[in-house]
Amino acid sequence: MAITRSDVAKVASLARLELSNVELDTMTRDLQGIVGFISSLDELDTSGVEPLAHPLGTQNVFREDIPTDSLSLSEALQSAPRHDGKYFLVPAVLGETGSA
């Protein structure tokens, strides 16, 4: 089933990516090609095969519950686009009067 331009617009919205009209066209064309290529996997019978998500197969790796040092507040904030020394700042989520 071919991917349509509106499928691509929906996926862009899920992925939180703003795409221009031109990008939507290019992306639709590219994804159609790539998904067509990937769909070649359908030729392979995988019934009865268990999926493998991870090469090691490790599960539930635990460590001792001992507190250790972590980043300081200033280190954690040092790369933030906006902060007030204590919190990350973003535009107001409720109402539209805030500024960030």
Next chain:
Amino acid sequence: MHPGDMSACEIAGAVARGDISAFECTQAALSRIDRLNGSINAFLHIDAEGAIASARSIDSRRARGESLGPLAGVPIAIKDVLCTRNVPTTCASKMLKDFRPPYDAFVVERLRTSDAVIVGKTNMDEFAMGGSNENSAFGPVRNPWDLSRAPGGSSGGSAACVAAGMSPIALGSDTGGSIRQPAGLCGITGLKPTYGRVSRRGLIAFASSLDQVGPMARSAADCALVLETIAGHDPGDSTSLKADVPPYSRLLEESLAGVRIGRVAAHFTEGLNPEVARAVDEAFAVFRAAGATIHDIEMPHARWGVPTYYLVAPCEASSNLARYDGVHFGHRTDTAQILASHAADRTQKNNIDSDQADSTLVEMYRKSRAEGFGSEVKRRIMLGTYALSAGYYDAYYLKALKVRRLIRQDYLNAFEKVDLIGGPVSATAAFPLGEKTGDPLSMYLVDLYTVTANLAGVGGISFPCGLSASGLPLGFQLQSPALAEPLLLRAADRFQRITDWHQRRPHLEGTLQQP
């Protein structure tokens, strides 16, 4: 010998003995970088000040009689996907243009404590997505063997840096071939360790079940020296293996008598350049002469490797890259503009329907990501989001995971019969810049011979095995069972004791010959 022509093993030995100072080695590397980087663009950040400070500290500690680390005074370049404390770490993306991490990656910590001298951060495909280094937001790297050609990718900056003698060793990362393929195209040696052999803490995540850090150098012996420094368990990476770290550099002596190397006939069908095929078969002959036996094996599911990879990797990437939202770090769009346009909307329409418009916050996410990411990164995020979205998960992601198991089973079956698998690393020598940029699929196929090792989690090494008629390096790849790096390195080292392909250097119009 000019320190820029010395191997890492030689430099570390000479610095420890006091035959040469760490400062001299560092200066030699920095001056070559200064002279060549303008034409090669291998570095995104050169840390001359930090490098000289480390070198001076090493020299003064030696003068006081203190013992030095195993990489004392060896200049090393770090792929810009690895976090370096308070030193720019961009992933070759506008998204992280101004990012200075508050901590060092595990492998960077290890390099510092072993007294390596970090000279800078190398260029790469944005977020390690690409096979030519042309997806860098800061311009492509040029192949030192022919400046009109790509160095391969995504660790193209690290490969070009080592090939041009700007530093004897570099770190790369390999998600689908990103160490081995550029190493092959630049005529150097690159090792992708077993998944979990090296900690990924501080490696900016692309596809977490595939990513692995590894060394790039002019020889397998230097790769061994670096691997024994960076390998090992890290409580900060739950996928790092607890297995002991063997002294790789001291396990190279044993001969290859009786080592069984598999050869996959399907590697030599259509698509493999005849020059590459010939060089690879000549390399098999070298191994046979060295005492190894060559056996025909089959990897029946290998041909599904690329489509499987291009589901698994983008799915993981779409999740990993969700963190770039313009909030905690990285690029944020100009929110004043969004607020102004929302205010204008409100005046016009009196009361905007909140269901129909993104909130300012969501719009900030969307615009920040649109401005910060390049087109290949967007393509992979879209592909991954699509393949994971409701209704498609079973058809794509789950299907790929099943094929992934079949691919791994191919390796397990093969390693019942052979100790190593040999073959090409790339179908062609280095290709011209721009040749594949218009067609994402043709770029994806450059990973043909490398992706399966990442899907299976096994080790792989690539090293030069010939030159094309036009003088470009050709590479050979060996793959091993999980944690068989000692054999992988020993075999590559043996090949380099017999041949001199790894000693060939690009001719950069005489610039490399100057003292």
